[in-house]
Amino acid sequence: MTLRLYYTDSYLTEFDATVLAAEPRGEHVAVLLDRTAFYPTSGGQPHDVGTLGGKPVTEVIEDDSDRVLHLVAGTVTGAVTGRIDWPRRFDHMQQHTGQHILSQAFLQVLRGQTRAVHLGAELSTLDLDIADLPAAAAAEVEDLANRMVFEDRPVIIREVDESELPELGLRRPAKTRGRIRIVDVQEFDRSACGGTHVRRTGEIGTVKLRRWERFKGGVRVEFLCGWRALRDYRWKNALVGDLAAKFTVKDQEVAAAMERLAAQGRERDRTLAGLRDQLIELEAQRRLANLQGIPRIMTEVMAGWTAEMASALAGRLAAAPSTIAVLATSDGRVVIARSADLELDAAGVLRRIMEPLGGRGGGRPAFAQGAVLPEKVAEAVAALGVEVERVLAKR
Numbered sequence: 001m002t003l004r005l006y007y008t009d010s011y012l013t014e015f016d017a018t019v020l021a022a023e024p025r026g027e028h029v030a031v032l033l034d035r036t037a038f039y040p041t042s043g044g045q046p047h048d049v050g051t052l053g054g055k056p057v058t059e060v061i062e063d064d065s066d067r068v069l070h071l072v073a074g075t076v077t078g079a080v081t082g083r084i085d086w087p088r089r090f091d092h093m094q095q096h097t098g099q100h101i102l103s104q105a106f107l108q109v110l111r112g113q114t115r116a117v118h119l120g121a122e123l124s125t126l127d128l129d130i131a132d133l134p135a136a137a138a139a140e141v142e143d144l145a146n147r148m149v150f151e152d153r154p155v156i157i158r159e160v161d162e163s164e165l166p167e168l169g170l171r172r173p174a175k176t177r178g179r180i181r182i183v184d185v186q187e188f189d190r191s192a193c194g195g196t197h198v199r200r201t202g203e204i205g206t207v208k209l210r211r212w213e214r215f216k217g218g219v220r221v222e223f224l225c226g227w228r229a230l231r232d233y234r235w236k237n238a239l240v241g242d243l244a245a246k247f248t249v250k251d252q253e254v255a256a257a258m259e260r261l262a263a264q265g266r267e268r269d270r271t272l273a274g275l276r277d278q279l280i281e282l283e284a285q286r287r288l289a290n291l292q293g294i295p296r297i298m299t300e301v302m303a304g305w306t307a308e309m310a311s312a313l314a315g316r317l318a319a320a321p322s323t324i325a326v327l328a329t330s331d332g333r334v335v336i337a338r339s340a341d342l343e344l345d346a347a348g349v350l351r352r353i354m355e356p357l358g359g360r361g362g363g364r365p366a367f368a369q370g371a372v373l374p375e376k377v378a379e380a381v382a383a384l385g386v387e388v389e390r391v392l393a394k395r
């Protein structure tokens with residue numbers, strides 16, 4: 001068995017050890033040592049990285065027989081020095097010890113038990129057996145957790161025999177047997193845990209609940225501790241500052257300023273829609289007054305118009321009796337609409353003309369839309385006019 005140095009000293013970043021075994025595993029070598037300060041992925045806490053004999057340690061795992069295997073990029077033998085990536089380890093210690101405190105705070109404030117813990121590279125989560133988490137209750141939990149941090153309480157690690165467990169009042173029952181490792185946040189939380197923790201709660205730094213959601217009948221809470229909380233605050237503060245400067249308001253007024261902007265946008269949309277309808281009505285009336293013959297056939301490429309407006313105009317023209325409108329826009333979109341009193345399959349006509357031109361089209365007998373390459377749109381409109389006249393003349 002490997003002596004796990006992190007059990008007694010989670011601040012040890014450099015250690016000497018002897019390689020007991022090394023075997024290829026994928027592109028790496030799985031190395032077994034007589035002693036190690038590397039923490040293997042377990043108990044919801046991610047593994048350490050670092051170097052062993054100068055070679056990168058990319059992963060550390062615990063196998064089925066409780067062995068700590070270091071996956072090393074390269075070969076190591078004999079006596080080696082191991083070095084732990086300390087910023088990463090300390091980050092894990094902050095999140096992990098913060099999690100102990102948060103779990104106890106949820107228990108005290110909401111009688112919420114922690115069902116599962118996940119400490120990730122970016123974010124960490126607690127799964128709690130509570131029905132919901134009102135913002136005020138979340139703030140109360142945060143306040144209690146941060147009070148424990150500011151009181152800078154000692155975090156004491158010791159080993160006990162499993163026979164002593166009933167008297168200890170653990171927050172969470174031990175998962176192992178025999179000698180059990182106990183983590184005490186002085187006079188606040190006591191649990192059995194094999195992870196790495198800070199010496200005093202002050203080292204955890206700020207504890208922040210970031211967001212939460214209902215999850216499997218309970219609530220999943222995302223939280224950040226220490227440096228992570230600071231980095232999160234930093235970018236959010238910069239973001240709010242940027243927004244406030246753009247709106248030229250105070251930080252606290254950003255949300256109201258955005259709401260005003262959105263309301264202005266909605267008002268503008270309504271005005272624009274009204275103007276658009278008026279424009280289409282005027283354009284329709286002008287064209288209908290100028291068109292001769294029965295039925296009235298109109299073909300036109302609407303320079304500067306959008307396809308959506310051309311469609312609306314075609315529909316409005318076809319609302320008048322005995323009228324057919326073939327309209328196109330400069331981007332190659334084509335619409336054909338006819339009055340209800342005319343017999344003409346607009347979709348069929350559109351397909352017949354567009355397909356030989358490499359375009360496409362489809363729709364209903366009275367209203368169809370299609371598209372063709374922009375350089376062929378004038379040709380398509382002219383051909384559609386001819387085809388419409390031919391079909392109507394046959395009747």
Ligand SMILES: [Zn+2]
Pocket residue numbers: 096097100183193194195196197
């Ligand atoms: Zn722990």
